[in-house]
Amino acid sequence: MNSNGFSAWLEIDLEVIGQNVRKLQHIGQAEVMAIVKANGYGHGAAEIARASVEAGATWLGVARLEEAIALRRSGLHCHILVLGYTSPDRVTEAINNNICLTIYDQQIGQAYAQQMEHLGGGLRLHIKVDTGMGRLGISPETALEFIENLSRRPNLTIEGIFTHFAHADEPQAPTTGEQLAMFDQLLSGLRRDGIAPRYIHSANSAAILNYPKAHYDLVRPGIALYGFPPSPETTLPNDIRPALTWKTRLTSVSTFPAGHGISYGHMYHTRAEERIGSIAFGYADGYRRVDGNVALVRGKRAPVVGRVCMDQCMLQLDDVPDAAIGDEVVLLGCQGEVCITAEELADR
Template sequence: MSQRPTRILVDLDAIGHNLAAVRGRVGVPVMGIVKANAYGHGLVPVALHLQAQGIDQLGVAFLEEGIALRQAGVRVPILVLGGLFGPQLTGFLEHDLEITVSSIAKLRQVEAAAEALGRKAVVHLKVDTGMERIGVHSYSCRPFIEAAVASPWCTIKGVYSHLACADDPASPMTALQVERFAEACAHFERLGAPMPLRHLANSGGVLHFPETWLDLVRPGIALYGVQPDPASARPLALRPALSLVSQVVYFKVVRAGSPVSYGATWAPRRDTRVVTVPVGYGDGWPRALSSRGEVLVGGRRRPIAGRVCMDQFMVDIGQDSAFNEDEVVLVGRQGGEAIGVEAVAEAAGTIPYEILTGLNERIPRIYLGGGPTA
């Protein structure tokens, strides 16, 4: 057990609560997205908890994430969402992972690997409706769908696309993508083929656009109780699952005009008290929070003083007192105050996704709860 004073606390019961809230809203199966170390919450513990909560499916970005889950005992279906590399195909098939197929050329690679192993591949067809990332353009996807339907070595479980602007409820882009996706899916009917599972909704879709729910939804950040964007509506009572806490490691009085930290970019206007916290950008705490971010000390918001260092940063506590080993909350609640990931992201000039996924393995995770969904 790490004795480092900095730790991430992950409330598994909050994740279970959020899953139940999403299910109650959409009324269709849920694919829980656990890529990027489950958005910083811990890939394996979160996936095992979601499995215990009866999740329908999981989604990861890379083959290696899928293999790690299988080796940890995750048995539910797992879709690898990322782009496909031919040399990896044996790993997909040997670990019973579902494959994103995004072109006819990729389809042929999957067929060859499946035939060589003598086992069918389970695939989801990726249609590009506006992201210009991976997938066949919706306006030219008929030959792609025809080839997949005719494949003797592929079982088409799903067809999907990804929403580019669903975080913004006012964006007209989502309606356009829904229309394009419907036109693409109509090719299955024209070919007389069974309709696979259609999935389109990410967290923004779940929150804002019921027309995107279709046969399956893919919430990511919402499962962890975080809003995807400040403009997001709040139709669900989501509970943040992650707290980031540390402790005071040093206390000193800094005289007026005496600069603090690298570059001497900040100095107090009068004598003040400053504490040092043993967290830095080496842990994923953004350097962009230098002289901009806040933390909680003694139940009060206190500003970061000067530049965030690799392993530490300083906090101006004014004329208050603090002692070594006093708790410091970077994300979470202390007394009557709370700092959410959304506020941290805003101060850093980025998005909540980047804050969460940037918190690296140097910070130990402690898991709380994990019983039946409340």
Template sequence: MHAPDHAQDASGPVQSGVVDTRPTRVRVDLDNLSHNLGRIRAHVGVPVMAIVKANAYGHGLVPVARHLQAQGVDQLGVAFVEEGVRLRQAGVTTPVLVLGGISGRQISQYIAHDLEITVSSLDKLHQVEAAAEAMGRRAVIHLKIDTGMERIGVHSYSSRPFIEAAAASRWCELKAVYSHLACADDPGSAMTALQLERFLEACAHFDRIGAPMPLRHLANSGGVLHFPQTWLDMVRPGIALYGVLPDPASRRSIDLRPVMSLVSQVVYFKVVKAGNPVSYGATWAPSTDTRVVTIPIGYGDGYPRALSSAGDGRGGAVLIRGRRHPIVGRVCMDQFMVDIGQESAWNEDEVVLIGRQGDAFLGAEELARMAGTIPYEIMVGLNERIPRQYVGGVAE
């Protein structure tokens, strides 16, 4: 049984007494999310940690996590303790790993909310042990080994004392050891093999000291798509889980479906005379009389200003009535304009900014290319001014 389509603001309920009728919304297809999770599981054959940080890549942290929990996902991953606490407060009981670096004053919050901790240095291990002992509760930890990212984690070549201390800890339950791949989005990367070699060499120290081998996880979306040797005991898909390729060089080695659509409506139509400039800065003007429509979304919503057009052939585009039309002039904070030439459009016609309309498709990957950025930034940049609408999924 499928739940009816419904709109929900991922940042919380709509203000009391206010009905959310904004025509612009992020539409999240939960059936496609289920499809992607199932395809990834079948592809890798090991447990999956679904990454839901940054508001589930713009899809809505709590609704996405609840849906993944209903699908029996093995683990969830977030960036900050606040994201993990929010999941617990929303009733999510699936194991949650906080991937980011920790501050000592936060450690009690991890333990109190049953969140798994990334321990990235010997000093932080001692801080976690002290907090756990003071609370009388063991902390569940994942050791972070740096194999080439140079972000957080103990260097693989100096990790032996770190591993020994964690394995011997009385107040820490060592669940896993992991690293992060820097170049796996590119299937031609030689760096990935080097990182795998460094990681496995560090993990071999568990056998040397006679300690049980914890779970080993290394593969991000790029690893899942391109490098089977990195799958090990668990994988951590992020952007691929939402049906988007992480890089132009990436291969679609799994049948993935986009989960996010961004839709709006035409709110104004006018004829612009030849030579009359459109939008701030007067950077674009038509060479002949043309029809221009206004769309109620802008950079205040996280839609990139870089999609503005100055008439140089660059800039963004949208789909109206199944056809692609260019953005003209500068994207404003709350609106932008589109040139539809001599075609027709009516107020309240649907406008697709990301997604499919008829036979036409405009993906987050292409939008990112037009904006000179990456699809991650496009998706996570869509902020809480835009309501989220969830379609599909199993009724609770």
């Protein structure tokens, strides 16, 4: 990549994304719905989606219809599910773009069905069941009747049914087992009634790793797809790796005498003669003005000293004597063998 035109930039290794997809598919032993909401967790939705599909993902999951339409406009032709609410006014857009919607409410179902009477064809739906997340979903007690009613509507196609866990990243928490049992009971009821949606799904990243019973025939990895662990208790296999590196450059290197104040408020004073570097990166780029920031220069850790400014901050370069203007600096990710993890940065 030619990064010369940038002061601060992200590099995303799409091959790593592909490897992560294949590994998660192997663990899940199921089809993969790559979750690319929120601009692919900040990585770039279209590029992550394309890499995921090339690596074998058959579905993309987003929060909102506009995200799904943007993916279609980027040339992605695979199945796309909107996991959140879609207003009945937008059913035409969903149909025109062949996008599946999530349904969990009788009234919304009726409104969708009414829209479809004018449009013709079949609206593809996945039913969301709230087995304990306390967010979106029909309650398991009323789900059976709800699904029976929906399945009688000629223009609605129930293609999937799913739920979402509240505690899957805490392997010891009993609630995931309880949520699964509730979901399974509902699935048995549906089978008795002869209703068999093509896709049953429940597993986010943590459940893919911690709960094989939750895999069913489609898994929905988000955070693990990008190579980050869902929680401190739920770590990733070594071959699932982060794809993202956050970079900037050294823009100056100065030698200051002992006792020289650095940056606003002179919160740092050089302890001896010190080499101090500036980087073109600050809080406007999303860097927090907190203690303990560190950057990587020439494969070594260099502490950030003094207050973080809007578009610059300063590094103490004593351990990097050969550092020079123009050197690449890593704020998040690896340089050689040395890494700053997202967890480390988030802790700060």
